[in-house]
Amino acid sequence: MSMLSLMLRGLGRKWVRTLLTILSIFVAFMLFGFLAAIRVAFASGANVADADRLIVRHAVSIIQMLPETYGDRMRRIDGVKDVSHATWFGGIYQEPKNFFPQHPVIPDDHLNLYPELLLPAEQLQAWKKTRTGAIVGRTTADRFGFKVGDRVPIQATIWPKKDGTQTWTFDIVGIYDGAKSGTDTSPLFFRYDYFDEAHRGTRGQVGWYIVRVDDPKYADAVAEAIDQTFANSPAETKAETEGAFLAGFASQIGNIGAILTAIISAVFFTILLVAANTMAQSVRERTNELAVLKALGFGDGQVLWFVLGEALLIAGLGGFSGLLLSFTLITVVGDPTNGMLPVFYMPKADLGLGLLLVVLLGVGSGFLPALQARSLQIADALRR
Amino acid sequence: MSAVTPEPRPKSLMLHLDGVDKSFKRGGQSIVVLEELSLKVPTGEFLALMGPSGSGKSTLLNLIGGLDRPSHGSVVVDGQSIDSLKSSELTRWRARNIGFVFQFYNLMPVLNALNNVALPLMLTNLSHAERRKRAEIALGIVGLGHRLKQYPRTLSGGEQQRVGIARALITDPKILLCDEPTGDLDRASARDVLDLLQVLNRDLGKTIVMVTHDPQAAECATRILHLDKGRLIRESGSGANP
Numbered sequence: 001m002s003m004l005s006l007m008l009r010g011l012g013r014k015w016v017r018t019l020l021t022i023l024s025i026f027v028a029f030m031l032f033g034f035l036a037a038i039r040v041a042f043a044s045g046a047n048v049a050d051a052d053r054l055i056v057r058h059a060v061s062i063i064q065m066l067p068e069t070y071g072d073r074m075r076r077i078d079g080v081k082d083v084s085h086a087t088w089f090g091g092i093y094q095e096p097k098n099f100f101p102q103h104p105v106i107p108d109d110h111l112n113l114y115p116e117l118l119l120p121a122e123q124l125q126a127w128k129k130t131r132t133g134a135i136v137g138r139t140t141a142d143r144f145g146f147k148v149g150d151r152v153p154i155q156a157t158i159w160p161k162k163d164g165t166q167t168w169t170f171d172i173v174g175i176y177d178g179a180k181s182g183t184d185t186s187p188l189f190f191r192y193d194y195f196d197e198a199h200r201g202t203r204g205q206v207g208w209y210i211v212r213v214d215d216p217k218y219a220d221a222v223a224e225a226i227d228q229t230f231a232n233s234p235a236e237t238k239a240e241t242e243g244a245f246l247a248g249f250a251s252q253i254g255n256i257g258a259i260l261t262a263i264i265s266a267v268f269f270t271i272l273l274v275a276a277n278t279m280a281q282s283v284r285e286r287t288n289e290l291a292v293l294k295a296l297g298f299g300d301g302q303v304l305w306f307v308l309g310e311a312l313l314i315a316g317l318g319g320f321s322g323l324l325l326s327f328t329l330i331t332v333v334g335d336p337t338n339g340m341l342p343v344f345y346m347p348k349a350d351l352g353l354g355l356l357l358v359v360l361l362g363v364g365s366g367f368l369p370a371l372q373a374r375s376l377q378i379a380d381a382l383r384r
Numbered sequence: 385m386s387a388v389t390p391e392p393r394p395k396s397l398m399l400h401l402d403g404v405d406k407s408f409k410r411g412g413q414s415i416v417v418l419e420e421l422s423l424k425v426p427t428g429e430f431l432a433l434m435g436p437s438g439s440g441k442s443t444l445l446n447l448i449g450g451l452d453r454p455s456h457g458s459v460v461v462d463g464q465s466i467d468s469l470k471s472s473e474l475t476r477w478r479a480r481n482i483g484f485v486f487q488f489y490n491l492m493p494v495l496n497a498l499n500n501v502a503l504p505l506m507l508t509n510l511s512h513a514e515r516r517k518r519a520e521i522a523l524g525i526v527g528l529g530h531r532l533k534q535y536p537r538t539l540s541g542g543e544q545q546r547v548g549i550a551r552a553l554i555t556d557p558k559i560l561l562c563d564e565p566t567g568d569l570d571r572a573s574a575r576d577v578l579d580l581l582q583v584l585n586r587d588l589g590k591t592i593v594m595v596t597h598d599p600q601a602a603e604c605a606t607r608i609l610h611l612d613k614g615r616l617i618r619e620s621g622s623g624a625n626p
């Protein structure tokens with residue numbers, strides 16, 4: 001007999017109630033795990049933002065195009081190190097629900113600006129040799145089973161071809177991975193020169209520029225200098241840091257993070273009440289037993305830990321198993337939307353937060369009954 | 385030289401209460417439960433405490449066992465003045481020196497007889513095997529060596545009380561304090577329990593203070609004291625002459 005086995009037996013006393021409480025805690029922590037992963041998916045852009053990257057778009061809106069000639073002018077501005085550009089292609093693979101982004105880019109420039117996209121050197125060589133070549137990220141490759149050598153037809157929605165057809169066929173020459181777990185590996189990138197030559201619209205247009213500055217400290221000043229350069233031209237620009245750009249983008253779909261936090265908070269408050277109620281009942285029913293323990297020589301502190309330990313056990317059994325299962329499912333099975341989300345993983349910080357919440361839940365539900373048990377007067381309690 | 389008659393050697397005192405008052409506050413006013421109570425119990429005595437309900441018997445037992453403290457006066461148990469002990473010291477002292485037997489047994493329903501009896505040993509450094517061995521011995525003493533694995537709800541009232549006594553014995557305390565140990569038992573079971581207490585007193589030398597309403601139970605003791613309205617009023621001769 002140890003204190004722990006005494007506690008475990010105490011839990012087994014009203015095992016249905018204990019089990020239901022543990023189960024509800026388990027469900028809450030499963031939910032916590034999945035919502036954490038979903039929140040990261042929505043916040044992924046802002047998290048991977050680099051402090052030294054600027055996004056330069058049309059001053060009126062992101063859907064208006066900028067001249068390709070701006071690139072060279074930007075390179076001449078003080079503080080600008082590298083420049084690349086991308087364009088929203090918005091094509092459909094087979095059906096609209098198979099959405100993933102596609103962008104025409106200049107291979108060297110783009111990979112230079114985004115070192116977190118890891119592409120094997122020989123695949124980059126192949127891409128540079130293949131005009132219709134495209135590279136695709138691991139997420140999307142896994143989602144549709146794309147392999148190097150595949151030919152992937154994409155239906156244009158914005159950019160029909162010169163000959164009036166809608167189908168663009170790309171040769172997959174490479175598959176890139178993300179350097180960090182937060183890196184978005186859903187886009188497909190294909191060659192800008194192929195795009196510029198083959199689409200029906202005006203030549204020499206790009207969607208937006210990506211600029212690397214020499215020193216993140218002066219990022220705002222450089223952004224200002226860029227906007228100045230193109231002020232009073234037909235296509236004025238708006239330059240901002242990548243973080244600000246993505247945050248603005250995210251706010252258009254609502255503050256998902258805040259909504260998820262609110263849901264989780266409400267769930268935890270409810271669970272806290274459930275667990276606290278279980279503990280309060282359990283201590284009330286056992287007033288007599290606790291008094292006997294004290295009469296037998298168990299100290300006030302021991303009785304306090306006995307009750308608190310029981311609360312921690314309940315929270316721990318439900319919480320750890322919930323976290324463990326959600327973590328396992330998220331890591332092993334992965335994205336339940338089958339690739340709709342750009343990234344899907346549980347960050348270490350959220351796992352840590354989850355563990356902390358387990359402990360807080362245990363302490364929060366147990367400390368009042370535990371204090372009550374500690375201050376229990378033996379003679380009084382035994383008279384009842 | 386003439387032979388000197390040897391003085392009877394004075395028995396050592398196990399319990400000495402001197403001028404003990406105990407009052408409780410209830411609804412703003414204080415009610416006196418024990419008043420100017422003095423009591424000496426020699427080592428090895430089996431004392432029965434009788435008296436009407438509310439006369440303060442349980443309160444007195446609680447003071448002796450250190451479950452409560454007197455409002456005035458001193459309580460000395462086996463030479464130790466327990467008023468001077470801090471609360472945590474009192475707890476430890478109680479674990480080593482006092483064995484309690486309750487009217488309603490107060491066993492842990494989730495533990496079998498063996499683990500119930502071994503419970504007080506959780507506070508010691510004894511090995512698991514040693515605790516188990518001692519619990520088996522204690523259960524053997526109370527005649528339940530064949531009921532080790534049974535849970536309280538599967539035992540009769542008399543058997544449960546004997547498990548309670550085994551639990552009180554396991555730390556080998558000097559005193560057993562029994563509050564109406566037969567109050568909830570039928571005649572035959574009560575007889576068993578009383579016989580057992582007598583054996584513990586006579587053969588193992590345990591000092592016993594037992595509260596009881598039952599005159600026949602009191603007959604088992606070596607001395608009977610009557611308590612009324614917080615005072616010891618009368619001492620009747622012992623039933624069981626040693």
Ligand SMILES: Nc1ncnc2c1ncn2[C@@H]1O[C@H](COP(=O)(O)OP(=O)(O)OP(=O)(O)O)[C@@H](O)[C@H]1O
Nearest residue numbers: 380408409410417436437438439440441442443444
């Ligand atoms: N903690 C307490 N608070 C208030 N009053 C108390 C407390 N403990 C005992 N009393 C009062 O003290 C008196 C004596 O109580 P006690 O339990 O000692 O009586 P008793 O002789 O054991 O009675 P019984 O034979 O019914 O068990 C009673 O009037 C009781 O109400």
Ligand SMILES: [Mg+2]
Nearest residue numbers: 441442443563
């Ligand atoms: Mg009483």
